Every structure is written in C-alpha cells, then in structure tokens.
Amino acid sequence: MRALFWRDIRLAVRSGGGFGLGLAFFLIVVVLIPFGVGPQTSVLRVIAPGVLWVGALLACLLSLDRLFALDYEDGSLDLMATSPLPLEGVVAVKAMAHWVTTGVPLTLVAPVLAVLLNMTPEAFVWLVATLAIGTPALSVIGTFGAALTVGLKRGGLLLSILVLPMYVPTLIFGAETLRRGASGMEVQTPLLLLAAITLASLAILPFASAAAIRINLR
Incomplete structure (x- = not known):
C-alpha cells in the first residue's frame, strides 16, 4: 500500500497533473473573475466563497482521468485486481494520493489567492478549514467516477458529466460554511453536513469504486 501511494505521488509530480495543472487552473480562475465582474471590492467579497470553491472543484476534476487510465493501459490495473491487496484498499490509496497532490496544495494556496478577491483575513481560517x-x-467521489469510466476511450467528458452532479452537495455546504464564517455567522450546521458528506464518501465509495473496476475488467 505504501509503495503504491508513493508511486502515484511520484507519477503526479513528474507529469504535473497534480501540482502544476491544478494550481495553474485555480490561479487562472481566481485571476480572471475580477476582470469579468469588475473591480468593485464589495462585489468581489460577496462572490469570493463561491468562486474559490468552484475553482478548487474544477481544479480537482482536471486530473481525475489519469487515476486509472494509465494503469489500465499498461496492465498494472489487472495486476492490482488480482494481487493479494484488496482492491478497495488500492482505490482508497489512489484517492489519498490524488488528495495529497491536488487537494492539499489547493488548500494551502487558497488564502493567497483569496487576497485577489478581497476576502478578509478573518475568513482565511474558514477557507482552509472547509477545503x-x-x-x-472531491477526491473520493472523483475516484468513483474514474472507476466507472476506466477502459472507455475518450472517457474524460463522460467522467466530468458523471462526477460534477455528485460534487454539488460538497460545493453547496463548503461555500455556505465559508460565506457564513466570513460574515461572522453560525457555521455549525453546514460544516457538520460537509464533514458528514466526506465521511460517508470515505466509508462507501471505495467499495463502489472497486466493484466498478471489477466489472470493467471482465
């Protein structure tokens, strides 16, 4: 498991799909928004929670098609499916590696980009917490989508169509928690719902992803 984790980390770093592409896309989204809506600081402060969360969501989506595609093409996925390691554990490790190479960098760089949207420093803690x-x-749900489309030619578009609707609850509660935290309002309810979605995804989706991979490999 540990070797598989570090293998995926190295592949993501070398290809740039984890660190470089996701961070560059996140930066582009946040930089372009002020050009589109205007330089009014009051407007930027209002839309900042939604913009940051949508940017992070789309940045996570960019590298999902690489999760199983390369392993499927070179036969590694067949070996993983027939190895003594449980396929559910393999899926969980791949989701963790995706989060480390995509979700963690986005979380760390988000406060810096939030300055461009005139977000108050008091809201930075909620921004980091919600992300x-x-x-x-996002990584676990994306892994499930990648498992459903593994082996399909040009499955990237289908992957996006499948995954984006499943991302909506996380987006809603993440942005709402950040909006309330930035305004000094009570955040307990949306924050708990956001945590519940994450815990439920971690508990259920690795098994669903493993089942989808077994079906696609038959």
Whole structure:
C-alpha cells in the first residue's frame, strides 16, 4: 500500500497533473473573475466563497482521468485486481494520493489567492478549514467516477458529466460554511453536513469504486 501511494505521488509530480495543472487552473480562475465582474471590492467579497470553491472543484476534476487510465493501459490495473491487496484498499490509496497532490496544495494556496478577491483575513481560517474537510470528498467521489469510466476511450467528458452532479452537495455546504464564517455567522450546521458528506464518501465509495473496476475488467 505504501509503495503504491508513493508511486502515484511520484507519477503526479513528474507529469504535473497534480501540482502544476491544478494550481495553474485555480490561479487562472481566481485571476480572471475580477476582470469579468469588475473591480468593485464589495462585489468581489460577496462572490469570493463561491468562486474559490468552484475553482478548487474544477481544479480537482482536471486530473481525475489519469487515476486509472494509465494503469489500465499498461496492465498494472489487472495486476492490482488480482494481487493479494484488496482492491478497495488500492482505490482508497489512489484517492489519498490524488488528495495529497491536488487537494492539499489547493488548500494551502487558497488564502493567497483569496487576497485577489478581497476576502478578509478573518475568513482565511474558514477557507482552509472547509477545503481541508471538503477536498477529500472531491477526491473520493472523483475516484468513483474514474472507476466507472476506466477502459472507455475518450472517457474524460463522460467522467466530468458523471462526477460534477455528485460534487454539488460538497460545493453547496463548503461555500455556505465559508460565506457564513466570513460574515461572522453560525457555521455549525453546514460544516457538520460537509464533514458528514466526506465521511460517508470515505466509508462507501471505495467499495463502489472497486466493484466498478471489477466489472470493467471482465
């Protein structure tokens, strides 16, 4: 498991699909928004929670098609499916590696980009907290989508269509928690719901992903 984790980390770093592409896309989204809506600081402060969460969500989506595609093409996925390691554990490790190479960098760089949207420093703690709690769910849900489309030619578009609707609850509660935290309002309810989505995804989706991979490999 440990070797598989570090293998995926090295592949993501070398290809740039984890660190480089996701961070570059996140930066582009946040930089372009002020050009589109105007420089009014009051407007930027209002839309900042939604913009940051949508940018992080789409950045996580970019590298999902690589999760199983390369392993499927070179036969590694067949070996993993027939190895003594449980396939559910393999899926969980791959989701963790995706989160470490995508979700963690996005969480760390988000406060810096939030300055461009005139977000108050008091809201930075909620920004980091919501992304730290919510991005694992994005990686696990994305892993499930990648498992459903493994082996399909040009499955990237289908993957996006499948995954984006499943991302909506995480987006809603993550952005709402950040909005309330930035406004000094009570955040307990949306924050607990965001954490519940993440925990439910971690508990259920690795088994569903493993089952989808077994079906696609038949």
